[in-house]
Amino acid sequence: MSEKIIEIENLSKLYRLGDIGTGSLKNDVQRWWAKLRGKEDPFMKVGAENDRSKKGQSDYVWSLKDISFSINKGDALGIIGKNGAGKSTLLKLLSRVTAPTQGQIKIKGRVASLLEVGTGFHPDLTGLENIFLNGAIMGMTKSEIKAKLEEIVEFSGIAAYIDTPIKRYSTGMRVRLGFAVAAHLDSEILIVDEVLAVGDSVFQKKCIDKMTKVRSEGRTILFVSHQLSAVKSLCKTGVVLENGKLRFQGDIDGALAYYATTNNSIKGQELKLGDLDRHQSVGQIKFERIVFENYPVNFGETIKFKLILQTQDHETLFSDIDMAVNINDRNKSCIVHCANKFLGKNFSHTDDQMEYHFEIENNLKPGYYYMTLFLRSKDVIQDWIEDQIILEIQGSNPYGYHSNGLIQGNVLPGFNISQVNSKVLL
Numbered sequence: 365m366s367e368k369i370i371e372i373e374n375l376s377k378l379y380r381l382g383d384i385g386t387g388s389l390k391n392d393v394q395r396w397w398a399k400l401r402g403k404e405d406p407f408m409k410v411g412a413e414n415d416r417s418k419k420g421q422s423d424y425v426w427s428l429k430d431i432s433f434s435i436n437k438g439d440a441l442g443i444i445g446k447n448g449a450g451k452s453t454l455l456k457l458l459s460r461v462t463a464p465t466q467g468q469i470k471i472k473g474r475v476a477s478l479l480e481v482g483t484g485f486h487p488d489l490t491g492l493e494n495i496f497l498n499g500a501i502m503g504m505t506k507s508e509i510k511a512k513l514e515e516i517v518e519f520s521g522i523a524a525y526i527d528t529p530i531k532r533y534s535t536g537m538r539v540r541l542g543f544a545v546a547a548h549l550d551s552e553i554l555i556v557d558e559v560l561a562v563g564d565s566v567f568q569k570k571c572i573d574k575m576t577k578v579r580s581e582g583r584t585i586l587f588v589s590h591q592l593s594a595v596k597s598l599c600k601t602g603v604v605l606e607n608g609k610l611r612f613q614g615d616i617d618g619a620l621a622y623y624a625t626t627n628n629s630i631k632g633q634e635l636k637l638g639d640l641d642r643h644q645s646v647g648q649i650k651f652e653r654i655v656f657e658n659y660p661v662n663f664g665e666t667i668k669f670k671l672i673l674q675t676q677d678h679e680t681l682f683s684d685i686d687m688a689v690n691i692n693d694r695n696k697s698c699i700v701h702c703a704n705k706f707l708g709k710n711f712s713h714t715d716d717q718m719e720y721h722f723e724i725e726n727n728l729k730p731g732y733y734y735m736t737l738f739l740r741s742k743d744v745i746q747d748w749i750e751d752q753i754i755l756e757i758q759g760s761n762p763y764g765y766h767s768n769g770l771i772q773g774n775v776l777p778g779f780n781i782s783q784v785n786s787k788v789l790l
């Protein structure tokens with residue numbers, strides 16, 4: 365069994381928005397005194413609103429709320445979420461830069477982190493002095509740091525400025541040095557927040573390569589980036605945060621698919637498919653959108669959706685269409701397969717834009733599933749989106765927690781597909 369290196373239990377962090385006084389000097393002094401002793405703010409209103417899409421009533425925001433999960437030794441974990449989801453807060457808590465409001469974190473091993481630009485560096489000290497300061501904070505001896513020094517300076521690419529105080533550095537230079545220090549010092553865990561947002565593409569590639577090497581050495585990585593392709597290439601597992609809550613934990617493909625589905629995304633019931641990764645396909649006809657009649661789909665309710673396809677090549681008629689939709693379980697095993705072949709229906713693509721309407725009997729237990737969309741015309745694969753759309757079946761499970769194996773999908777449930785012409789209106 366894999367060894368757990370980080371365990372996070374019911375972790376919550378409440379922030380005050382802006383540093384406004386409490387309204388009385390006595391209360392302000394009480395708050396200051398509590399802070400000084402590392403205690404909770406006595407005026408904190410626990411239970412404050414957290415929906416960032418609405419203007420809250422309170423001065424407080426739960427930056428993280430009741431997060432529990434664990435990370436195995438050697439894992440490379442991608443932390444994904446929209447702006448303000450709580451990603452940086454989680455990394456700050458794990459790096460002990462700030463303390464949790466509630467819950468606890470157990471870490472076995474030393475942590476090296478590159479957080480927001482500037483955190484961990486003293487502005488008046490030179491680059492070199494800061495390298496020693498960071499190493500010392502991590503419990504390394506002077507000679508241990510010296511042994512790594514050349515590599516760190518070389519990687520950062522700022523050798524000429526190494527004796528200049530950090531406050532004179534540009535943002536890019538600070539990030540370069542910060543990453544070089546975090547990645548090269550001996551630590552069991554490397555935490556990196558948005559290093560790719562700053563720096564040119566050469567430096568970005570260098571960072572990814574270095575993290576891949578760190579991972580291959582068996583060290584654990586926690587990585588936050590809005591560049592999802594970088595997250596995908598580096599990480600094996602992923603978590604998705606949304607408004608301070610943990611929404612998904614699993615393999616990185618699942619996390620990215622969940623994020624794509626919820627973020628891109630299902631505005632109302634609709635998901636645009638244009639930006640999703642494709643499997644080897646020609647792309648003269650492409651899946652453009654999926655529109656559910658109801659999303660999330662309720663337990664037991666027929667899954668109804670339409671796929672809207674757009675032709676890139678307006679002249680050609682695409683005949684002998686093989687259209688298939690799979691619903692796969694969390695292990696990517698197919699549990700529902702619907703294809704026109706099995707209905708004895710022959711489709712031809714006769715117009716710029718065509719719709720295919722699906723109705724699938726639903727005996728899936730509540731949870732998340734992956735959908736695969738496939739389209740072939742005359743043995744040429746036109747479009748193939750594999751396991752990137754998350755299908756959520758919601759509702760309580762009538763068998764309670766012990767239903768595994770009782771409610772499952774059939775490979776061929778009752779289903780129907782019909783083709784509808786819909787002319788482009790433009």
Ligand SMILES: Nc1ncnc2c1ncn2[C@@H]1O[C@H](COP(=O)(O)OP(=O)(O)OP(=O)(O)O)[C@@H](O)[C@H]1O
Pocket residue numbers: 379380381382416425426427445446447448449450451452453454
């Ligand atoms: N020091 C702070 N004081 C007050 N509120 C804070 C503080 N730090 C974070 N927050 C709030 O906590 C929430 C989560 O912020 P956080 O920076 O962790 O999100 P994030 O997912 O890293 O976002 P981004 O992708 O934009 O960096 C936000 O609503 C933010 O305003």
